[in-house]
Amino acid sequence: MLTPKEEQVMQFITRHIAVHGHAPILEEIGEYIGVGSRGTVHRYVKALEDKGHLQRASGWRGLRLTGEGPRASHWLPLAGRVSAGKPIQAIPDQESINFPDMLLGPDRYVLKVQGDSMIEAGIFDGDYVVIKYAETARSGNIVMALIDNEEATIKRYRPHRDSIELIPANAKLAAVKYAPDRVQVQGIVVAKVGFF
Helix, strand or coil, X not given: CCCHHHHHHHHHHHHHHHHHCCCCXXXXXXXXXXXXXXXXXXXXXXXXXXXXXXXXXXXXXXXXXXXXXXXXXXXXXXXXXXXXXXXXXXXXXXXXXXXXXXXXXXXXXXXECCCCCCHHHCCCCCCEEEEEECCCCCCCXXXXXXXXXXXXXXXXXXXXXXXXXXXXXXXXXXXXXXXXXXXXXXXXXXXXXXXX
């Protein structure tokens, strides 16, 4: 379990690696989370290493996410279409899907979902979502947003003239409007992976 600051540090490191191809240095992390002490930032990073989320090869630029390494290209055949409603005839296609291109781009990262606010969009507690790094989004996109530079959430994004509305996909929960300066888009959900 990560503390809120550790989660913030982890998300920043993950995005930085996705966008720049290498980890940030302590000063960059500190600037992002609003901490001037290198020692404090070092403790957060060390805690993430101790908890198994990060590995360090050499120096701060050598930080990497656990399980990250050279990625081979993996293709799966697109075997056709299947109905989730009225049955249709299954006709095989000749296409293939390149998952690394779709999911493992240089500007992508993964988050594990906690909670049930997006279940009607097919995103369930324990699923993993692939996020494409972005600082802006279109109305209707499902985004990873940072609220008040502290709380991260996955919600449908709807900008208004004087507010940003974050909308859950769960009829039991209400949408919440925020002043635009309180919401920072961190990325757009491009895929989700769930396990049975």
